[in-house]
Amino acid sequence: AQRVTQPEKLLSVFKGAPVELKCNYSYSGSPELFWYVQYSRQRLQLLLRHISRESIKGFTADLNKGETSFHLKKPFAQEEDSAMYYCALSGSNTGKLIFGQGTTLQVKP
Amino acid sequence: EPEVTQTPSHQVTQMGQEVILRCVPISNHLYFYWYRQILGQKVEFLVSFYNNEISEKSEIFDDQFSVERPDGSNFTLKIRSTKLEDSAMYFCASSGQGWKGAFFGQGTRLTVV
Numbered sequence: 001a002q003r004v005t006q007p008e009k010l011l012s013v014f015k016g017a018p019v020e021l022k023c024n025y026s027y028s029g030s031p032e033l034f035w036y037v038q039y040s041r042q043r044l045q046l047l048l049r050h051i052s053r054e055s056i057k058g059f060t061a062d063l064n065k066g067e068t069s070f071h072l073k074k075p076f077a078q079e080e081d082s083a084m085y086y087c088a089l090s091g092s093n094t095g096k097l098i099f100g101q102g103t104t105l106q107v108k109p
Numbered sequence: 110e111p112e113v114t115q116t117p118s119h120q121v122t123q124m125g126q127e128v129i130l131r132c133v134p135i136s137n138h139l140y141f142y143w144y145r146q147i148l149g150q151k152v153e154f155l156v157s158f159y160n161n162e163i164s165e166k167s168e169i170f171d172d173q174f175s176v177e178r179p180d181g182s183n184f185t186l187k188i189r190s191t192k193l194e195d196s197a198m199y200f201c202a203s204s205g206q207g208w209k210g211a212f213f214g215q216g217t218r219l220t221v222v
Contacts, residue, residue, distance in 0.1 A: 034210050043112075044152070044200065044213040052209075086152065094165040095140050095204050097211060099152040 002027050004087050006100035013077050014108050021072040021103050023061075023087030031089040033063055033070040034097070038084040047085075048072070057081070077107045111135045115201050115214035122191055122221055130186045130217045132201030141184045142202040142211055143176065145169070152200065158184065191221045 003026040013019055025031065033050040047056055050063040050070060061072045070087060087100040114133045122128050134141050143155040156166045158176055175187045184203075188195055198218050202211035 032208075036213075043215040046210040046212065049210055088152075090208070090210075092165060094157040094159070095142065095208055095211060096154045096157055096165050097142075097144075097152075098154065101151045 002031075002089070002091060002098050004089055004098055004100035006085075006087055006103045008103045009101065010104045010106065012106040012108065015079055016076050019072075019074045019077045019081070019105065019107075021085050021087075021105065023070045023072065023100060025068050025070065025087075025089050027068075027089055027091050029091050031091040033061070034088045034090070035059070035061055035070075035072050036086040036088060036099075038086070038102075040083070044086065077105075079107045079109055081105060082107045113201055113203055113212055113214035115199075115217050117217060118215065119218045120220070122219070124193060124221055125190050128188050128191055128219065130188075130199050130201075130219070132184045132186075132214055133182050134184055134201065134203030135205070135212055136182070138203035138205045138212075140164075140204045140208075140211075141176075141178070142204075143186045144200040144202065144213075145197040146200065146216075147194075147197045155186075188219075191219075193221050195219060196221045 005024045035047040036044045037047045059074045084102050086102045088097045116131045141158040146152045156170045157164045173189045198216045200216045201214040204211045
């Protein structure tokens, strides 16, 4: 079964603390993994793709095929990072995305 | 920066009525999608559309749903006879050649009463 699991509904940290948003997936094949972010009252925005191995707004994510994980990390959280974060995978050639439940990141001052 | 735009932002309709949700994808994109998110649940794929036809659809996308690209810019989702359980946020998305992820609109909140 194709599935994305984000085990934490809410992650609350203080400003300057490290952040790790967990994502595990189940897919028979080689999926492409993404992180999307949704700030309050805004649209879903693409944050990261595993293929590009980039760092956006200080966030990084490494695909671990052995653990089927794609955790999102940032060494020092900022208040403006407070948002809903969705992990998603794409496996079909139609571009269909399968989303996790989302994790709300709350960064306290 | 180009964006996907959706109208209306909020639609209230009576059960059994037809609704059309509208989207203007990013202009040079070729792949178009609809997703929905019922309150408190995950974002779910409904349908993908390429080259003027449906390329993939989910189990949710039954005969009550249809999509159309009536001209070179719009992409619509029609729900023929709305049910209470169709109440959700509906997101349109598009992507270009060389799949790099989908770009989402701001969503239409559909409320069926």
